[in-house]
Amino acid sequence: MSTALIIEQLLNGLQFGVMLFLMAAGLTLIFGVMGLINLAHGSFYMIGAFACAAVAAATGSFWIGLAASLAAAAAAGTLVEVAVIRRLYDRDHLDQVLATFALILIFSEATRWLFGSFPLYLDIPPVLAGAVALPGGAHYQLYRLAIIGIGVLVAVGLYYLISRTRLGMRIRAGESDREMIAALGVDIGTLYTMVFALGAALAGLAGALVGALQSVQVGMGEPVLILAFVVIVIGGIGSIKGALVGAVLVGLTDTLGRFLLPKLFTVFLGPADGATTGAALASMLIYIVMALILAFRPKGLFPATA
Amino acid sequence: MAEPVLSIRDLRKSFGALKATDGVSLDLRPGEIHALIGPNGAGKTTLIHQIAGGITPDSGEIIFLGEDIGALGVAARARRGLGRSFQISSLAPEFSALRNVMLAVQSRQGSSFRFFRPVMRDLSLTEPAMAMLERTGLASRANVPAAELSHGERRQLEIAIALALGPKAFLLDEPMAGMGPEGSRALTGFLDGLRHEAPILLVEHDMDAVFALADRISVLVYGRIIATGTVDEIRGDAEVRRAYLGEQP
Amino acid sequence: MSRERAINLLLAALLLAMPLAALALGELFYITLATRMAILALAAVGLNFALGLGGLVSFGHAAFFGIGGYVAGILSSHAFNQTPMFSWPFEFFGSDQMPTLWLAAMLISALVALPIGAISLRTAGVYFIMITLAFAQMIYYFAISWPAYGGEDGLSIVVRNSFPGVNTAVPLTFFLVSYVLLLAALALFALVRDSRFGAALQAGRQNETRLAAVGIAPFRIRLAAFTISAAITGLAGALLADLNRFVSPSMLSWQMSGELIVLIILGGTGRLFGPVAGAMLFVLFEFVLGGLTERWQFFLGLILLGVVLFARGGLIGVLAGKARHG
Numbered sequence: 001m002s003t004a005l006i007i008e009q010l011l012n013g014l015q016f017g018v019m020l021f022l023m024a025a026g027l028t029l030i031f032g033v034m035g036l037i038n039l040a041h042g043s044f045y046m047i048g049a050f051a052c053a054a055v056a057a058a059t060g061s062f063w064i065g066l067a068a069s070l071a072a073a074a075a076a077g078t079l080v081e082v083a084v085i086r087r088l089y090d091r092d093h094l095d096q097v098l099a100t101f102a103l104i105l106i107f108s109e110a111t112r113w114l115f116g117s118f119p120l121y122l123d124i125p126p127v128l129a130g131a132v133a134l135p136g137g138a139h140y141q142l143y144r145l146a147i148i149g150i151g152v153l154v155a156v157g158l159y160y161l162i163s164r165t166r167l168g169m170r171i172r173a174g175e176s177d178r179e180m181i182a183a184l185g186v187d188i189g190t191l192y193t194m195v196f197a198l199g200a201a202l203a204g205l206a207g208a209l210v211g212a213l214q215s216v217q218v219g220m221g222e223p224v225l226i227l228a229f230v231v232i233v234i235g236g237i238g239s240i241k242g243a244l245v246g247a248v249l250v251g252l253t254d255t256l257g258r259f260l261l262p263k264l265f266t267v268f269l270g271p272a273d274g275a276t277t278g279a280a281l282a283s284m285l286i287y288i289v290m291a292l293i294l295a296f297r298p299k300g301l302f303p304a305t306a
Numbered sequence: 307m308a309e310p311v312l313s314i315r316d317l318r319k320s321f322g323a324l325k326a327t328d329g330v331s332l333d334l335r336p337g338e339i340h341a342l343i344g345p346n347g348a349g350k351t352t353l354i355h356q357i358a359g360g361i362t363p364d365s366g367e368i369i370f371l372g373e374d375i376g377a378l379g380v381a382a383r384a385r386r387g388l389g390r391s392f393q394i395s396s397l398a399p400e401f402s403a404l405r406n407v408m409l410a411v412q413s414r415q416g417s418s419f420r421f422f423r424p425v426m427r428d429l430s431l432t433e434p435a436m437a438m439l440e441r442t443g444l445a446s447r448a449n450v451p452a453a454e455l456s457h458g459e460r461r462q463l464e465i466a467i468a469l470a471l472g473p474k475a476f477l478l479d480e481p482m483a484g485m486g487p488e489g490s491r492a493l494t495g496f497l498d499g500l501r502h503e504a505p506i507l508l509v510e511h512d513m514d515a516v517f518a519l520a521d522r523i524s525v526l527v528y529g530r531i532i533a534t535g536t537v538d539e540i541r542g543d544a545e546v547r548r549a550y551l552g553e554q555p
Numbered sequence: 556m557s558r559e560r561a562i563n564l565l566l567a568a569l570l571l572a573m574p575l576a577a578l579a580l581g582e583l584f585y586i587t588l589a590t591r592m593a594i595l596a597l598a599a600v601g602l603n604f605a606l607g608l609g610g611l612v613s614f615g616h617a618a619f620f621g622i623g624g625y626v627a628g629i630l631s632s633h634a635f636n637q638t639p640m641f642s643w644p645f646e647f648f649g650s651d652q653m654p655t656l657w658l659a660a661m662l663i664s665a666l667v668a669l670p671i672g673a674i675s676l677r678t679a680g681v682y683f684i685m686i687t688l689a690f691a692q693m694i695y696y697f698a699i700s701w702p703a704y705g706g707e708d709g710l711s712i713v714v715r716n717s718f719p720g721v722n723t724a725v726p727l728t729f730f731l732v733s734y735v736l737l738l739a740a741l742a743l744f745a746l747v748r749d750s751r752f753g754a755a756l757q758a759g760r761q762n763e764t765r766l767a768a769v770g771i772a773p774f775r776i777r778l779a780a781f782t783i784s785a786a787i788t789g790l791a792g793a794l795l796a797d798l799n800r801f802v803s804p805s806m807l808s809w810q811m812s813g814e815l816i817v818l819i820i821l822g823g824t825g826r827l828f829g830p831v832a833g834a835m836l837f838v839l840f841e842f843v844l845g846g847l848t849e850r851w852q853f854f855l856g857l858i859l860l861g862v863v864l865f866a867r868g869g870l871i872g873v874l875a876g877k878a879r880h881g
Binding site for chain 3: 397
Binding site: 087 | 606612614674677678680681682684685686688689690692693696697699700701702809813816817820824850852853855856857859860863864867
């Protein structure tokens with residue numbers, strides 16, 4: 001096991017974590033501000049991926065596709081918020097779960113209707129193709145590094161947005177006191193729509209970025225959504241910082257677990273049993289980590305105040 | 307002097323920079339009504355929550371019937387005999403008044419892990435519960451869902467539930483709140499008789515009721531008890547008049 | 556007789572009449588459809604202990620449904636192949652007897668539910684929903700990555716397991732077995748709902764603070780309800796495995812967890828027969844819409860959205876009016 005391989009796995013874990021962060025940030029923001037649990041967040045991820053793949057195929061440009069993914073996911077988010085979601089803010093979580101579950105069914109089938117059941121493929125843009133040399137003689141995909149970079153940019157941007165801008169001030173006020181924000185003369189409906197659209201756009205961005213690494217298909221969003229849930233449960237619901245820490249933790253744990261556990265068990269159980277036992281355990285690892293964290297910190301690592 | 311039923315020693319609780327409870331000590335003696343008064347935001351409800359177990363204090367002791375109950379949860383403290391009413395009525399809204407009281411009777415009788423016998427046909431539950439409703443004047447409203455009771459009736463139901471627990475001490479958080487003069491007078495008379503069943507720690511804003519009922523009064527200001535004494539002592543206390551009754555010296 | 560009770564009797568009669576009519580008409584497929592209704596209803600009755608009585612929105616009950624299915628599948632595959640499942644402390648060759656499988660399915664489901672519940676119930680609200688979902692997903696991925704019992708491909712039950720004294724291979728017989736179990740579970744639900752335990756559980760749903768203030772700790776009550784709930788859903792899983800003669804990880808999937816909740820809501824939350832009405836409606840949708848269009852889930856989504864937004868009482872709510880609580 002070379003250093004190069006370990007560095008590569010670490011970066012893979014980081015890239016996976018960044019992608020989870022893009023999903024989790026939107027979810028946690030929407031929950032923190034509006035108190036809404038949104039299962040359909042995975043649909044925005046899927047919409048982003050499909051929009052990027054379709055537009056990139058039509059125009060030949062990944063970048064136009066990427067812009068389209070942001071636009072499509074934000075538009076879908078706005079539409080859904082106005083048509084459905086805003087009726088759910090005052091409902092209990094069960095109603096929110098069911099209505100957004102219904103939205104998953106609708107979005108998934110509608111996408112299948114539009115694009116068929118076969119997966120689409122999206123090419124990595126030529127500028128980011130190829131690999132970069134890393135210390136230790138390793139080579140790493142430039143595109144994955146770019147994803148990590150984008151994730152860092154988004155994290156910084158979100159931090160700036162929330163702590164330094166008027167919109168962020170309103171978001172923070174909305175978290176703590178709906179009445180106060182209404183008294184400030186802010187149209188709370190518009191604010192909620194904007195936050196929802198922002199979350200959707202981040203999910204769409206994640207979908208588009210990952211679309212070039214995997215196939216783009218219906219149902220791609222929900223496994224990621226559930227991992228994003230694990231992330232925000234670990235991080236503390238409502239906390240962007242928690243989402244970032246949780247996402248990187250889950251990304252690294254999952255990637256390194258899948259890499260190391262089969263090797264580890266091979267030492268004890270021999271190659272055949274060891275590999276399967278290790279792989280099975282690795283598939284459960286992040287949930288075990290989640291359970292352990294919750295056993296000691298039921299509100300997650302960075303519990304939101306109040 | 308008789309051993310206090312409930313004894314709080316140097317209780318402290320901060321929320322960030324705010325010292326909500328700042329070294330509070332007080333006793334509740336057998337047979338007394340001990341009123342806790344103070345301006346809004348003095349930390350009265352926070353103190354009640356700490357006694358009842360909903361908020362964990364940063365430090366200090368809560369001794370109930372000779373036992374330190376500081377590590378126990380809300381339910382365990384209630385089972386040991388702390389009967390509590392809430393500042394804002396807290397009931398099972400879909401259950402009838404009777405079933406709300408039956409829940410307390412059920413708890414008092416022990417295990418809730420009984421899966422088969424229908425509660426509504428269980429006289430050992432319905433009869434004591436009905437008796438409590440009668441005592442509090444709610445018998446005619448027994449089958450009305452709690453959500454449909456009037457504000458005053460809900461306050462009465464709170465008391466009936468607390469009574470049904472057969473408590474060794476009552477923690478009543480503003481039982482008169484929003485009752486209207488007539489309701490307050492009736493409740494004052496009722497509480498007056500209650501002190502012989504179990505002593506009452508009474509948080510109340512209605513000063514007429516406090517002065518009529520209290521054997522002793524403690525005044526809480528900014529998380530500190532600035533005075534404890536009889537009604538006359540408190541009325542005459544200069545610091546209390548300044549800090550609380552708002553009089554200029 | 557209240558209107559709701561009349562509707563309940565009607566639903567029970569309808570479900571029983573369906574396979575009988577199918578038999579008379581020689582349309583055996585409809586017997587399978589009715590059996591599927593009964594089994595899904597049973598699974599949802601299980602969930603209803605946690606969700607309807609306790610207000611515990613478990614988005615992970617597919618875990619117990621699937622575990623029940625896998626327990627039946629695994630035990631019977633060992634019995635069929637005559638391979639020992641384990642050989643210490645004694646040799647165990649599984650079983651192909653339904654009562655044994657049911658008991659095992661309920662027991663294992665309950666045993667898995669206990670730690671999951673103990674961790675999840677330390678939290679509430681959205682946390683609880685997400686954590687139960689995550690744990691179910693964990694078991695789903697485990698089933699996929701563990702190759703011994705078929706992994707991603709699932710596990711077949713070659714011959715339907717047997718029940719002493721009857722021939723379960725006859726579709727109507729197997730329907731009746733499932734139907735009786737459903738009625739038994741409904742009776743249990745009604746008993747528990749009206750019991751002391753049920754009173755505490757429902758009070759905890761309405762107002763947790765109140766429950767604790769009268770001296771009943773919500774955690775243990777809820778953990779017991781969650782475990783009972785899992786056991787019954789696990790029993791339904793064992794039956795579904797026998798109906799399909801096949802178990803696969805899809806029984807453990809998050810969609811299945813969602814569907815179980817949907818069954819309750821379609822029928823009517825907080826109703827004894829809500830799961831039955833919901834399961835009948837759901838299987839009917841699946842069959843009718845599925846026959847009309849490949850995209851039936853799209854329309855299911857629209858219907859569900861409509862129910863949540865505009866008809867929160869579900870089918871029984873629409874038919875029987877507002878729920879009464881004693």
